[in-house]
Structure formats: structure tokens, C-alpha cells
Amino acid sequence: MTVKKGIRSASASDTRPRGVRPSVRTGQVVDDTDLSIIRGLQRDGRLPYSRLGASVGLSEAATRQRVQRLLNRGVMQIVAVTDPIRLGSKFMAMVGVKTNDDSRKVAKAIGALPESIYVVATAGPFDVIAELVCESHEHLLRVTNEGIRALPGVADAVVFMYLRTYKHAFTYPVD
Numbered sequence: 759m760t761v762k763k764g765i766r767s768a769s770a771s772d773t774r775p776r777g778v779r780p781s782v783r784t785g786q787v788v789d790d791t792d793l794s795i796i797r798g799l800q801r802d803g804r805l806p807y808s809r810l811g812a813s814v815g816l817s818e819a820a821t822r823q824r825v826q827r828l829l830n831r832g833v834m835q836i837v838a839v840t841d842p843i844r845l846g847s848k849f850m851a852m853v854g855v856k857t858n859d860d861s862r863k864v865a866k867a868i869g870a871l872p873e874s875i876y877v878v879a880t881a882g883p884f885d886v887i888a889e890l891v892c893e894s895h896e897h898l899l900r901v902t903n904e905g906i907r908a909l910p911g912v913a914d915a916v917v918f919m920y921l922r923t924y925k926h927a928f929t930y931p932v933d
Contacts, residue, residue, distance in 0.1 A: 851892070873901045
């Protein structure tokens with residue numbers, strides 16, 4: 759398969775229907791209609807199936823089935839995104855973690871902490887980056903020292919406490 763200027767030309771060995779492509783991240787197959795549904799739900803996760811379906815050329819029932827299939831396959835989630843500060847939490851911080859062992863084990867252990875809301879393995883100066891939500895300076899200190907630095911495989915942890923958030927978005931281009 760070759761792609762030039764957004765036009766897909768199939769080779770003899772490419773058996774996927776036109777407009778169907780594997781997700782770069784998961785390898786799961788999504789088509790142009792799935793991507794349109796995802797874009798619509800990124801704009802408004804409460805969009806009724808009747809309006810969403812009309813915008814992508816499907817019936818309400820077919821749209822509901824497609825959305826459910828995307829949810830079941832883990833391609834997307836529909837969730838309420840909250841602002842931890844407005845809900846009463848006082849401190850958010852990003853923690854860069856350097857490991858001296860398997861970074862996947864460290865990432866999973868940090869992900870199990872109730873204060874962690876985002877954990878990723880990275881390339882660069884840190885092996886793992888985690889976002890934490892804490893109630894106080896003391897709470898952040900306790901989580902950092904007892905919950906992260908004390909983990910087997912952690913060589914160092916650098917805390918970046920948030921002072922102000924200028925952008926926090928969960929919509930991004932879906933191609």
C-alpha cells in the first residue's frame with residue numbers, strides 16, 4: 759500500500775476495503791466512519807446517536823453499534839473529565855522518574871497509586887513520567903518519598919509542581 763497526498767492506492771496484497779486502516783498505536787482496524795464518529799464524540803461526548811449518526815451518514819442504531827464496538831475494543835473511552843483543583847484537590851505535579859531496572863514494572867507500580875492519574879513510559883532524560891493529584895504539600899511529599907522513591911527500581915524522582923494550568927485538552931487530531 760502506498761500513500762501520497764492523502765490518497766491511498768492498494769497493492770495486490772492489500773485486502774482491506776478502501777478507507778479502512780489499522781490504528782498506528784493499536785494496529786486495530788478503524789475506517790473513515792469510525793474516525794468521523796470519534797471526532798464527533800471528541801467535540802461533544804454527550805452527542806445523541808441520532809445527531810452523530812446523521813453527521814456520519816448512519817442510522818441511530820448503526821451509530822450506537824459502532825460506538826459500542828469502538829468502546830468494547832478499547833479504541834476509545836467516553837468519560838467525564840474533571841478538574842482536580844476545582845474538585846478540592848490543592849496540588850498537581852508531574853514526576854519524572856529515572857529507573858535502574860525494568861521501567862515497565864516501575865510504571866505499573868506508580869500507576870497503582872491512587873494519586874496517579876497519568877503514567878507513561880518515555881524516552882529521554884526520564885524513563886517514566888507520572889501526573890499526581892495531592893491534597894497538600896505534605897501529601898505530595900509522602901507520595902513522592904514513600905510511594906515513588908521507595909519503589910524497587912527507582913533511581914531518582916524529580917517533582918515538577920504545577921503553578922497554573924494554561925491548557926488541558928483531550929481532543930487531538932484523529933487521522
